[in-house]
Amino acid sequence: MPVRVLLGYDGSPAAGAAIEAAALLFPHGQARIAHLWTPMYADDSLRHRLWTGRGHVDEFVAAIEYEGEREARQIAAMGVTLARAAGWEAEPLVARSLGGDGVHLAELAETPAADLIVVGARGLAGARAVLGSVSDMVVHYATRPVLVVPYPLLEAEHAALAAGPVVVGFDGSTGSGHALRIAHELLPGRELLRATVDDGEVPAQAPAPPIPEELVTRLHLRRHGSSARDTAAALASCASSADAALVVVGSRGRSAVREILLGSVAVATLHHAHRPVLVVPALADGDGTDADADADATR
Numbered sequence: 001m002p003v004r005v006l007l008g009y010d011g012s013p014a015a016g017a018a019i020e021a022a023a024l025l026f027p028h029g030q031a032r033i034a035h036l037w038t039p040m041y042a043d044d045s046l047r048h049r050l051w052t053g054r055g056h057v058d059e060f061v062a063a064i065e066y067e068g069e070r071e072a073r074q075i076a077a078m079g080v081t082l083a084r085a086a087g088w089e090a091e092p093l094v095a096r097s098l099g100g101d102g103v104h105l106a107e108l109a110e111t112p113a114a115d116l117i118v119v120g121a122r123g124l125a126g127a128r129a130v131l132g133s134v135s136d137m138v139v140h141y142a143t144r145p146v147l148v149v150p151y152p153l154l155e156a157e158h159a160a161l162a163a164g165p166v167v168v169g170f171d172g173s174t175g176s177g178h179a180l181r182i183a184h185e186l187l188p189g190r191e192l193l194r195a196t197v198d199d200g201e202v203p204a205q206a207p208a209p210p211i212p213e214e215l216v217t218r219l220h221l222r223r224h225g226s227s228a229r230d231t232a233a234a235l236a237s238c239a240s241s242a243d244a245a246l247v248v249v250g251s252r253g254r255s256a257v258r259e260i261l262l263g264s265v266a267v268a269t270l271h272h273a274h275r276p277v278l279v280v281p282a283l284a285d286g287d288g289t290d291a292d293a294d295a296d297a298t299r
Helices: 013-025 044-050 054-085 101-108 126-130 134-141 155-159 174-186 228-241 256-262 265-272 293-298
Strands: 003-008 029-037 089-096 116-121 146-150 166-169 192-198 216-222 246-251 277-281
Touching: 003 013, 003 101, 013 029, 013 054, 013 116, 013 146, 029 054, 029 101, 054 089, 089 101, 101 116, 101 134, 116 134, 134 146, 134 265, 166 174, 166 228, 174 192, 174 246, 174 277, 192 228, 216 228, 228 246, 228 265, 246 265, 265 277
Parallel strands: 003 029, 003 116, 029 089, 116 146, 166 192, 166 246, 192 216, 246 277
Antiparallel strands: 146 277
16 A cells, blocks of 8 residues: 655755665655745745835735745645655645644644645754754654655665665653554565664563564664663664664653653664654543653663
8 A cells, every 4th residue: 555655845855865765765655845935035035136225015915925835836846746756655845834834744744634735854973953843843743754864874874765774763761662563564575674763671571463473573682881872872773783774762742841851762762873763652542642751761
């Protein structure tokens, strides 16, 4: 069955690379190529060319609106061309945005419902990563699985996309079980490496996965420390050693501020792994909250 994809496209090399990578991971995709544009904030050179003086402000605003939307449609059309060349069925989606593009993309994925959101990332790190990016905001607010494709990928990382195994972080929680199930559904036929990370103590009885045992290979990874970053580093190292196509982690769906302050394995993995990361939001319980949320701060 085709995977229904919403892909955020801004015309950058990172966005183009995300299309190529996602098409290798999910070759039977039906994609909406979404480009968000902000009225009245067009390119500086375009604004300069259209400005004719203070006495023509209304005409200036109308021209900016018209030319800005036309440029947005051209960018979306380029993304559609790339997606079709990669083997996807694709159509453009142009939407206005007044900021918060990551939140807007998460909302667009709801109607019609997407199986997957795809965004490219330029590898922000340090203070700039803490301040957030479009990919971070999509991950924080989306209720759909989000594939974040780092840019650039090395040759070996790119070569693994088509058939490499999938590393899935698994700690026995409901969220990690859901992530493993979604990985199996979205990537049928791939080898699933179920990676449990701890401080070196092998549990007497490992938690049972939510899919048949014969479909997964158990891995036990040791982390050097107890923080989310240490867990993410262990998963990233495993993915590199296994020549994996991507890493899959569950997210417990906190607000952005709490994620940044408390830390999260999902967020940390985004900034440590040099391969695509699929972040799967947890299933909500009856009152709309994640039952495993409080446990995340200790991991």
